[in-house]
Amino acid sequence: MLKVLIVDDTQEKIIEIRRVLTGFVDEPDDVPICGSIRDALKACSNTRYDLVILDLFIPYKAGEDPNPTNAQSFLKLIKEDDDYICPVFVIGITRAQDLTEYKSFFEAETMQVLYYADNDDTWKGQLNNRLNYLTGVKRKLGITYEYDYDVAIINALQTPEHEIMKETLGTEWKEVNLDDDKTTTYYATVLKGDGGENIKCVSCYASQMASIASAALTTKMILRFHPRYLFMTGICAGLKGNNIGFGDVLVASQVWDGMSGKFKELNKEDADPEMIFEPDYRQITLDADMQNIINRLKDKKELLAQIKDGFSGAKPDTPLNIHVGPMTSVPAVIASEKKIADLKAHARKLIGIEMESYGVFYAAEQAHRLRPKYTISIKSASDLADKDKTDIYQPYASYTSAAIMKYIIENELEFDNH
Template sequence: MLRVLIVDDNIDKLADIRSIFSDIDSVQDDNVDIAYDVMSAKVLLSENLYDVAIIDLNLPTRPHETPKPNNGFVLINLIRHSKVVKKPTYVVALTEYAHLIDEYTSKFYNDMVFLLQYVDNDDNWRKQILSYVDYAYEAKIKPTVVGEYNFDLGIITALHDPEFRYLLKLDANWQKRKHVHDSTVYYEGEFVAGQKKLKVVAAAAPQMGMPASTALSLKVIEHYRPRYLAMVGIAAGVKGKCELGDVLITDISWDYGSGKIRRTPSSVTFEPDPKPLTLSPDLKEKFSAVIREKCYVEDIVAGTEEPVAKRPFNVVLGPVASGAAVLEDPELIKEIMLHNRKLIGIEMEIYGLFYAATNCTLPRPLPFAIKSVCDFGDSKKNDKYQKYASYVSSQFLYRFAISEL
């Protein structure tokens, strides 16, 4: 069973948070502890090891004192740096104040802290907390499935050319393989660096889109049981968040077409209902470290022969939305950003990969996606950057896999 700590002085909000766990078998009522202030939380954290800690940012220091908007941050810093308290496996900072979200986003960016906004009568924050709890439970009670994996890494692309063509240029001694009753051609290989070796399998989908990436992901999982399942290729970037050629690492994925079309005599409106899936905390931390240290960029740029490469690319970690259509409409991108204002990119397949990896039979792989920006989804969209973006994403994947997986 999981052990949970909730730190909040707002009784109504606290009850709302606690209600999340009422129907979860992995969290029993006796395993949920409550603290109303920083000092009480410190005592509990020094005595108990929690799987999940949910901490309000606006907290009193001691009982009956006035809450301060930075006290939650102070407590989380204590968790991160103190040797006195026991560090929870996952920490969620939850606040109802939008200005605190803006203030602390950059401060939590490179740490294993998930910052969410609490909105009454809104299920998004509840769904995200549930996803963290589910992941914590899987990680805690099912370590034995690790021995059942057969390959280290499965990789898929949406396009044979240029995405898969550039993937097969990676040094892996690729060997073609077909399976009975399956028309897909797989390429088995091995990434080698010094004493480290990774068994790898790669395949390309027959067409673009989430249905094709979901189906291919499930086939790769069933045939090969990889520990990690990745996707490389091209994506549309969001202007102001990235530049052409930049690498996008997906930390939240959703289908921007998920929702309800409501028709009235005078109008037709779309009411979005995204069901986001998230990058595992361990992988997110590894990517964050790579970004901080600016790994791989110089080597990748030095090795390209594509003429469009005029500058070192940046690596951006953030939300990427998937949809059923190729976009050439900046206004639609603005509408999608209403789902998540931190949106960095849009493409057609990643949510299918995440969905397959999350809902397949055990043992499940950890999914991640590395795509490079080839356009901005507007009227200037063309193929000029597709080869370079395919090269960059594959090369980045290779270096990340061999050094971090």
């Protein structure tokens, strides 16, 4: 969708322009209107617009007489003054047929001028063509200056993680069909914040587990939907010795690739030399603001009890808790105490092992243009990384991770574009 500013002081014309904008902007009635050049400059001081539709015969400030030199001054200022954010394109629009001098100025700046007439819709077709062009360019280049979606949610598995996540959020999800991406199915919904604001969410699941698949999916999500916040929910293995119970929520304060490093032979002269692994852990850290939110939620025992009571399937007798600490992503399921001990040797406070979060964090950190403000991995313990692994608590763990995420989205995050 395009971000458009209308600079015009004629209500009749504004209504007609907004009608043409239908389908190119989120809500035509919400497109900002400036009735003077001064107001337009103020709007361009903190927002980058894809298109400014500028009346050529407009006052400099409210109450003054309109003058065509004002539109000319506006174009010069937004180009030359660093106090203003230059829009991608400006279209002039006017009823007057005798503004040859100012039309020539616009055309010299490669800007288009449209002649508005009550009984001639030619200008509508010309404006529609320009809107189509700008939309296509923006889509192909992935250019954006604002977040298109409030929240993106990634799961490693369709079942049970993604299906239970959608069910837990308790809203109607609709498929998002993209003509140029048939390898992933995306779903969109709208949540309500505690202030009544609409929160646009998009979700998807990977075609397979492990960090590579999740990193590729994260990159597509960011480039396509430009989310303000990025979540990964689902299941993981909690580590014994941390008072972690089945279904407990594990939030990664740091995450790294557990298999990044070098295998090295000891006693090379032996027929069967011993192999050791020298790790090269490069941690990506959870944002401090988000970590503070999670730490506060740890003490909300009534909330956690309500979340647990809200699940009707198999669940443990232990109370639901939240744990915050280091987690590592590995490319395979681990049920070996020796392998786990090797991982913990390099991170004494390790709370969990999973397969995807490092790829999600890395892709978000390396994304170009508009990155998510926060990236967070919220996974719940469906097993304790031992030989007694079972699938019985996977649905419950998928639910608790999604329920905590839902609470954070609706009650803890800021959406300053609403």
